[in-house]
Amino acid sequence: MSAGRGFLDFTAFATCRSLPAHSSLFHRELARLPDDLFVSYAEPHRFTGTWQICLLVLRWSTTPQLLDPTRTQDLCPESHRLLVGDRQILGAGFSRVLPGTRILRHADLPQAGVLRFHLCLDGDAGAVFESDGQEVPLRAGHGFVFDHSLPHATRHDGPATRTCLIVDFQPSRAEAALLIRTRGGINLGPTAEPQRAVEEAAS
Numbered sequence: 001m002s003a004g005r006g007f008l009d010f011t012a013f014a015t016c017r018s019l020p021a022h023s024s025l026f027h028r029e030l031a032r033l034p035d036d037l038f039v040s041y042a043e044p045h046r047f048t049g050t051w052q053i054c055l056l057v058l059r060w061s062t063t064p065q066l067l068d069p070t071r072t073q074d075l076c077p078e079s080h081r082l083l084v085g086d087r088q089i090l091g092a093g094f095s096r097v098l099p100g101t102r103i104l105r106h107a108d109l110p111q112a113g114v115l116r117f118h119l120c121l122d123g124d125a126g127a128v129f130e131s132d133g134q135e136v137p138l139r140a141g142h143g144f145v146f147d148h149s150l151p152h153a154t155r156h157d158g159p160a161t162r163t164c165l166i167v168d169f170q171p172s173r174a175e176a177a178l179l180i181r182t183r184g185g186i187n188l189g190p191t192a193e194p195q196r197a198v199e200e201a202a203s
Helices: 019-030 070-075 077-084 173-183 196-202
Strands: 051-058 089-097 102-106 115-122 127-131 134-137 143-146 152-156 162-169
Touching (some): 019 077, 019 162, 077 089, 127 143
Antiparallel strands (some): 089 162, 102 152, 127 134
């Protein structure tokens, strides 16, 4: 299942496996979204340039008013229906990075047993994502899963805006058990929440 500590094979996860086939749907509904629905990422010390997000699904937290997904859901009804129909998905939205932007190396604070899937909807080879020392180019239609408790970063040197669909999800019990067996855990970074209960449930 593992392609290294930084990245995981997205086809090994049922939640992510079919999402690239819906890229045209996500891209079509993304085009309906006005610029004012995209808000600057809330922690400006983490990036230089322009990094904006637009929330579509959020199950695990109180939604800040600034990120209220209601309008996005109205404008992207099929995308919302598809994503919210999978109970393993805890959160999803669009992330937009403009040329020249750097998202500085950082580690997130995921809930125990939660991984992140990126599906690039537009952009070019000038955009690169790095996780735990490994790099992948961000090209339209390409996806990957990574452990966002590990250090990761993005640089965008291409000429066009890069937009990704981001999905936070819980692996199934069988998928979690395989991760624990093959790499020693689901989240390996220092910022991961304690996950003993999650791992015991998967064993």
